[in-house]
Amino acid sequence: MITRRAFTATTLATLLGTRLHAQDDANYDEAKVPPYTLPPLLVDAAGRPLRGRDDWQARRVELLDTFAAQMYGRTPRGLAACTVTAIDAPVPVLDGRALRQQLRLDWVGKASVDVLVYRPAHGRRVPVFVGLNYYGNHAVDPDPGIVLNRRWMRASEANGIVQHRATERSRGTMARRWPVDLIIERDCALMTAYYGDFAPDDPAVVRDGIAPLADGLQDRIPVRERWGAIGMWAWGLSQMRAAATGVPGLDASRAIVIGHSRLGKAALWAGVQDEAFAMVVSNDSGCAGAALSRRIYGETIGRITSSFPHWFCGNAASWAGREAEMPVDQHQLLALVAPRALHVASAVDDRWADPRGEFLATLAADPAWRFLGGTGLGDVTEMPPVDAPVGRRVRYHVRTGGHDINRYDWTQYLETAKSTLHK
Ligand code: GCU
Numbered sequence: 001m002i003t004r005r006a007f008t009a010t011t012l013a014t015l016l017g018t019r020l021h022a023q024d025d026a027n028y029d030e031a032k033v034p035p036y037t038l039p040p041l042l043v044d045a046a047g048r049p050l051r052g053r054d055d056w057q058a059r060r061v062e063l064l065d066t067f068a069a070q071m072y073g074r075t076p077r078g079l080a081a082c083t084v085t086a087i088d089a090p091v092p093v094l095d096g097r098a099l100r101q102q103l104r105l106d107w108v109g110k111a112s113v114d115v116l117v118y119r120p121a122h123g124r125r126v127p128v129f130v131g132l133n134y135y136g137n138h139a140v141d142p143d144p145g146i147v148l149n150r151r152w153m154r155a156s157e158a159n160g161i162v163q164h165r166a167t168e169r170s171r172g173t174m175a176r177r178w179p180v181d182l183i184i185e186r187d188c189a190l191m192t193a194y195y196g197d198f199a200p201d202d203p204a205v206v207r208d209g210i211a212p213l214a215d216g217l218q219d220r221i222p223v224r225e226r227w228g229a230i231g232m233w234a235w236g237l238s239q240m241r242a243a244a245t246g247v248p249g250l251d252a253s254r255a256i257v258i259g260h261s262r263l264g265k266a267a268l269w270a271g272v273q274d275e276a277f278a279m280v281v282s283n284d285s286g287c288a289g290a291a292l293s294r295r296i297y298g299e300t301i302g303r304i305t306s307s308f309p310h311w312f313c314g315n316a317a318s319w320a321g322r323e324a325e326m327p328v329d330q331h332q333l334l335a336l337v338a339p340r341a342l343h344v345a346s347a348v349d350d351r352w353a354d355p356r357g358e359f360l361a362t363l364a365a366d367p368a369w370r371f372l373g374g375t376g377l378g379d380v381t382e383m384p385p386v387d388a389p390v391g392r393r394v395r396y397h398v399r400t401g402g403h404d405i406n407r408y409d410w411t412q413y414l415e416t417a418k419s420t421l422h423k
Pocket of ligand 1: 284
C-alpha cells in the first residue's frame with residue numbers, strides 16, 4: 001500500500017506508467033527551501049573575524065583546500081608543461097576584421113589538445129575569453145578550415161555525432177553559442193578547445209584525455225581527494241591561458257575564463273585556483289557551480305554526484321543529503337575570485353540550476369570585494385528582474401529563456417570586460 005508520505009512524483013509516474021524526466025522530480029517550490037545558515041565569509045576556520053588582506057589570503061588558502069578535498073579534488077602538483085605549436089598560419093575571416101588560427105597543445109606521446117583562436121586583425125593586444133566547447137572546435141563555426149575533432153563525444157543527433165564521433169554534419173552546430181563577430185566587434189579575442197580533449201565526459205572514457213599525465217603524481221593524495229573531470233577541465237583552461245602568452249594580439253594578463261553549465265563549474269574552479277585570470281564568467285553553472293547547495297532547489301549534491309560521479313572527487317558524494325553540514329557553500333567559492341571581476345548569469349526558466357540560488361550566492365560573496373577595498377555588486381540587495389543586469393566589478397543577470405548561452409549573455413560579458421579590463 002502506498003502511504004501518503006511515500007506518494008511522491010516518482011510513484012505517481014510509476015503508477016501512471018510514464019517516465020519522469022530526471023529533472024522533474026526535484027524541489028522547485030520556494031516555500032520548501034529549508035531554513036539554512038551559510039558558513040560565514042569573513043571569519044577564519046576557528047570563527048575569528050578576518051582583520052585585513054593577510055588574513056583573507058590565509059583564509060583563501062584554507063577555503064581552496066576545502067573545496068579541493070571535499071568537492072573537485074586536488075590538482076596534482078608537477079603536471080608536465082605542454083609544447084605549443086601552430087597548426088596553421090593566421091587566416092583572415094569576418095571580411096578581414098579577424099584572424100583565425102589553430103594551435104596544438106602537445107604532451108608528446110601522451111595527450112594533445114587543439115585550440116581555436118580568433119583575434120582582431122589590427123594586432124594590438126586585447127582581452128581574451130578562454131572557454132571550453134562541447135562538441136569540438138569545428139562546431140563553433142562552419143568554416144571548413146577548422147580541424148574536425150574525431151575524438152569520443154557524447155551522443156547527440158542534433159550535433160551530427162554518430163557512434164560517439166563527430167561527422168562533417170557537426171560543423172557549425174554550436175555556432176549560436178559562440179558569437180565570434182560580436183567578440184571581435186567589442187575588441188576582444190577568443191580561445192576555445194573541445195573539453196573532451198582534456199577529459200572525455202563519461203566515466204568509462206574519462207581517462208582518455210590528460211588524466212595519464214597525473215600518473216605517479218597522486219600517490220600522496222588520498223584516493224577520495226583525487227581530481228575528477230571538473231578538475232581536469234579547469235587545469236586545461238589554465239593551460240590555454242598560459243598558451244595565450246605566446247600568441248600575438250592576445251593579452252594574457254587580461255584573460256577571462258568562461259563556461260556554460262558543467263563547463264561553468266569548471267570555469268569557476270579554474271578561475272579561483274588560477275589568479276592569473278583577470279575575470280571569471282559563470283553561465284548557468286548551477287549545482288556545484290554558482291548556486292547555493294543549502295537551498296535544495298533544483299539539482300542537489302546527491303543528484304549531481306550520483307548522475308556525474310566522474311566530475312568530482314570521491315568525498316563529494318558523502319555530502320549527499322547533508323548539504324547543511326557541508327563545511328563550505330558556493331558563495332565562498334565565488335568570493336575566491338575577489339578582487340578580480342566576476343560575472344554570474346542565470347536563465348529564468350533554468351530552474352534545475354536554481355537562478356535565485358545563483359543570485360543569492362553572488363550576493364553573499366559580495367562582502368569579499370568590499371573587504372578588499374573595492375566595489376562588487378554595488379548597492380544591490382534584491383535579485384534583479386529578467387534582462388536587467390546589475391553590479392560593477394561583480395555583475396549578475398538573469399536572462400529570459402532556458403538553459404543555454406546566447407548572444408544576450410555574451411553581450412553582458414563583453415560589457416563587464418569593457419568596464420573592468422579595457423585600458
Ligand atoms: C546536467 C547536470 C548539470 C549540468 C548540466 C549541463 O543538467 O545535472 O549539473 O550543469 O547537465 O552541463 O548542461
